Amino acid sequence: MPTLSASTTAQLRQRLIAARAEVLPHIQGRTESPEEAPVSLRAHLGQPDDMAQASNVGDNEMAQLGQEQALLRDIDSALARLDEGVANVCIVCGNSIPDERLLALPTAQTCMPCQQRTEAQGQGPQGPPCSQLGFVSLR
Template structure:
């Protein structure tokens, strides 16, 4: 028996597909070009007469960073779709327990249950709040 209900499966599949399409469109808008215009991630895309070259370079760097982040998100979405299709969706990758439905609805790309995620963040110092 799958770890999630059929109705949750359908809802999550729809959400993941919508997120995938939106993320892919955003990545394409940053990395693609329209005719003679360079892509947003290119330094020349942000230069107009009288502009500061360093500022244009910094803006292009930011665009590259955003594209990298969105590409990582796309990989997370694709991995979640793969788990959904293979029947492994909703199972914590760390402890093997079921991930609560509320967590899956809030974060469809979640790979771990709340307890394991908290432990991971605590061990890596990547949690919210002060780290000192």
């Protein structure tokens, strides 16, 4: 199994650390006390006629938080895989994940054939949308 070059490893690590630094404050900001809740939610608190709208805002905030937490888990997992020297090993079949795929989506854990099989079975794409990380999709 070919290993990642030092240059590719450094690029991946740098991009993952930058993505982590970008998403972490968003998560921390959403998990603060209610007094520090996002303005969009605070604006509706205490207004009975707008409680349904406030509930929708809260639901949207929670959905966004869930996506950001999943993204953070994927980033941390990718960093751990880099540390272990297995970032380019597909977790499904054990084959190599091409450098091009990892550079496009540093959180990728599967090779393209396994990813396509997973999606064809209706399990959806692995991880958050590439655009959320600012990476390009190889699909």
